[in-house]
Amino acid sequence: MLEGFNFRIIWEYMPLYMQCFAATLWLSGLSLFGAVVVGIIACAMRLSQSRIMRSMAGVYIETIRSTPLLAQLYFFYFGLPSMGIMLPEWLTGVIALTLNSGAYYAEIIRAGIQAIPFGQIEAGIASGLSYFQRMGNIILPQALGNTIRPMLGQAIILVKDSSLLSLISIMELTRAGQVLTSERFTPAEGFLTTAAFYLIIYYLLKAFSGWSEKRLIFREAH
Amino acid sequence: MWGFYFNELMRSLPFFLKGLWMTFAVSGLSLVFGTIIGFFGGILRAGRNKPARMIVGAWVDLIRGTPFLVQIFVIFFILPGIGIELEAFPAAVIALTNLTASFITEIVASGILAVDKGQQEAATASGLSNYQQLRFIVLPQAIRSILPPLVGQYVLLVKDSSVVSAIGVVDITRVGWLTVQRIPEGLMVFGLVGLLYFAVCYPLINLSGFLERRMTVASTRL
Numbered sequence: 203m204l205e206g207f208n209f210r211i212i213w214e215y216m217p218l219y220m221q222c223f224a225a226t227l228w229l230s231g232l233s234l235f236g237a238v239v240v241g242i243i244a245c246a247m248r249l250s251q252s253r254i255m256r257s258m259a260g261v262y263i264e265t266i267r268s269t270p271l272l273a274q275l276y277f278f279y280f281g282l283p284s285m286g287i288m289l290p291e292w293l294t295g296v297i298a299l300t301l302n303s304g305a306y307y308a309e310i311i312r313a314g315i316q317a318i319p320f321g322q323i324e325a326g327i328a329s330g331l332s333y334f335q336r337m338g339n340i341i342l343p344q345a346l347g348n349t350i351r352p353m354l355g356q357a358i359i360l361v362k363d364s365s366l367l368s369l370i371s372i373m374e375l376t377r378a379g380q381v382l383t384s385e386r387f388t389p390a391e392g393f394l395t396t397a398a399f400y401l402i403i404y405y406l407l408k409a410f411s412g413w414s415e416k417r418l419i420f421r422e423a424h
Numbered sequence: 425m426w427g428f429y430f431n432e433l434m435r436s437l438p439f440f441l442k443g444l445w446m447t448f449a450v451s452g453l454s455l456v457f458g459t460i461i462g463f464f465g466g467i468l469r470a471g472r473n474k475p476a477r478m479i480v481g482a483w484v485d486l487i488r489g490t491p492f493l494v495q496i497f498v499i500f501f502i503l504p505g506i507g508i509e510l511e512a513f514p515a516a517v518i519a520l521t522n523l524t525a526s527f528i529t530e531i532v533a534s535g536i537l538a539v540d541k542g543q544q545e546a547a548t549a550s551g552l553s554n555y556q557q558l559r560f561i562v563l564p565q566a567i568r569s570i571l572p573p574l575v576g577q578y579v580l581l582v583k584d585s586s587v588v589s590a591i592g593v594v595d596i597t598r599v600g601w602l603t604v605q606r607i608p609e610g611l612m613v614f615g616l617v618g619l620l621y622f623a624v625c626y627p628l629i630n631l632s633g634f635l636e637r638r639m640t641v642a643s644t645r646l
Contacts, residue, residue, distance in 0.1 A: 268579075268625040269618040270586035272597055277618060280610025358488075365491035369590055376493055389501035397490045397498065404489030 211391050215382050222378035223399050229296060229374060230364045234357055236300035241307025248312060259308065266305035271363055274298050279370045295367040303360045310356060314349035315341065354411040361403050375399050429609045433616065436603055443599030444620050450595060451585045453517045455578060458524030465525060466532020467558065480529060487526035492587050495519050500591045516588035524581050531577060535570035536562055572636035579628045583621065596620050 212219075247259035266274070275298040282289060289297075318341055326336040368376035379396035383389045468476045469484070487495065499522075500515040510518070539562050547557040589598035600617035604610055 264626065264629075265618075265622065268622045268629060270583035270597065270621055272586040272589070273600065273614055273617050273621060276597070276600060276604070277610065277614035280604045280608075281614060282610070284608060284610045362491040365493045366587070368493070376491065376497075379494065379497065383497075383501065389497065390505055393494055393497045393502065397494050400491060400494065401486070401489045404485075408485075408489075 208388060208391055211382070211386055211388055212395050215378070215395075218381065219375070219378050219395060219399065222373055222375045225372075226361065226364055226374040226399075227403075229292065229367065229372070230299070230357075230361045233296050233299035233303060233364070234360055236296065237303035237307050237356075237360065238353075240300060240304030241311055244304060244308035245311040245315070248308060249315070263305045263308055266302055267309075271298065271302050272366055272369070274302055275366055275370060291370050291372050292367075295364075295370060295372050299360060299364060299367075302363070303356060306356050306359075307353070310349050310352045311345070313352075314345040317348050318344050350414050351411055354407055354414070358404060358407050361407070362400065365400070426609070426612075429607050429612060432607050433603070433609075433612060436607075439603070440596065440599050440616060440620065443594060443596040444624075446593060447582065447585055447595040447624075450513070450516050450520060450588055450593065451578075451582045454520035454524050454585070455581055457517075457521040458528055458581070459574075461521065461525035462528025463532050465529030466536060469529055469533035470536035484526045484529055487523060492519070492523055492584055493590060495523065496588060496591055512588075512591045512593045515591060516585075516593045520581065520585060520588065523584060524577065527577050527580070528574065531573045532566070532570055535566035535568075538569050539565045568639045572632050572639055575628060575632040575635055579625050579632065582624055582628070586621070 244259045244262060247255040248263070250256060275295065278294050278298050279291075282294065322340055322344075323336060326340050331339070364374060365376040367374055368380060371377070375396050379392040382392035382395075386392075465480050465484075469480045471477065496516065496519045499519045500510065500512065503510055503515075543561055543565065544557055547561045552561065585595060586597040589595050589601065592598070594602075596617050600613050604613045607613055
């Protein structure tokens with residue numbers, strides 16, 4: 203296979219790949235940002251006093267976690283137009299990715315907050331700290347330390363999941379591989395190059411995860 | 425109009441059940457093969473043989489670092505180039521088995537490494553062979569931390585199997601995609617698709633949660 207490997211074609215398509223690499227980065231970056239916001243809101247709802255809020259967040263999280271992303275993506279892609287809502291493909295894709303990862307982020311953040319022993323909050327109250335001081339100085343630093351690793355893990359999953367957007371014909375890395383394959387009949391060059399680009403993102407995020415583990419973690423205080 | 429489409433959809437219910445069966449077939453086969461390969465991989469990954477450890481580690485990274493969609497395309501489009509012609513179904517099973525095996529490898533390896541080192545030393549001191557140590561000392565204890573994430577992995581397996589629809593395997597997602605060309609009510613069609621996945625995955629997610637609680641209790645009682 204490798205003796206016939208044509209680097210010239212890859213070089214020729216490099217501008218396309220770089221463009222699609224950038225598209226993958228900003229599509230997943232945007233979805234990542236949205237997912238963390240949705241995750242925080244869903245997590246706050248899940249931990250709230252109100253029963254209705256709790257069950258709404260519960261239904262959202264369980265529904266997302268029990269169905270595949272591709273089915274969710276098609277649900278929005280074919281479903282929104284049938285409701286009369288016309289959105290560009292990339293926006294549909296970002297919405298699906300955001301809502302999908304948001305449910306997982308809600309669970310990650312919840313686990314991080316619930317891992318902090320309640321005694322710490324009580325100690326904060328007893329020391330006369332205000333709500334924001336408790337949040338800022340006691341709960342969030344520890345919750346962040348607990349969750350930075352699973353959060354980055356979910357970010358890696360999000361970047362990989364963005365490959366499914368190629369199936370609703372959004373130009374991103376996987377689509378670039380398909381374009382090269384269909385134009386030049388060279389699937390090896392097309393998809394192995396795509397895979398290499400994803401591996402770059404993966405190893406960067408993985409290295410960052412390992413670094414943050416060493417640098418950022420405020421080791422649990424118990 | 426909505427009522428008409430609904431009746432149409434009900435008429436094509438057998439088609440959906442056929443798709444469900446295909447999803448079961450692809451995921452079931454990959455589950456069995458993936459678990460077997462994953463256990464062997466995990467034992468190697470947690471073992472003393474350094475080259476084996478590194479090769480397995482590199483393989484896991486390669487699979488974890490690339491999207492499943494790209495892996496399917498590589499297997500389905502590139503293997504024929506080196507003389508291995510595959511139908512869509514076996515290609516899907518191979519890709520999904522490969523993916524599942526790599527994740528189970530990590531689960532099994534971390535389960536084995538979580539067993540206290542003294543246990544193995546004691547077993548060595550008692551004169552048990554390597555196989556006996558693994559079979560009677562390490563694995564029975566490791567299975568407690570392996571089982572909950574293993575069932576969680578099976579949920580991911582069922583969900584990931586939706587991606588094989590991209591190479592034309594007629595699973596539930598593909599059935600939905602084909603049906604929506606005929607019945608242009610995306611919300612309804614993919615609502616049904618989602619419902620079928622939910623019916624499979626939701627009990628599995630709960631089983632995983634139940635096992636997690638059960639196994640933590642079991643290990644604290646020790």
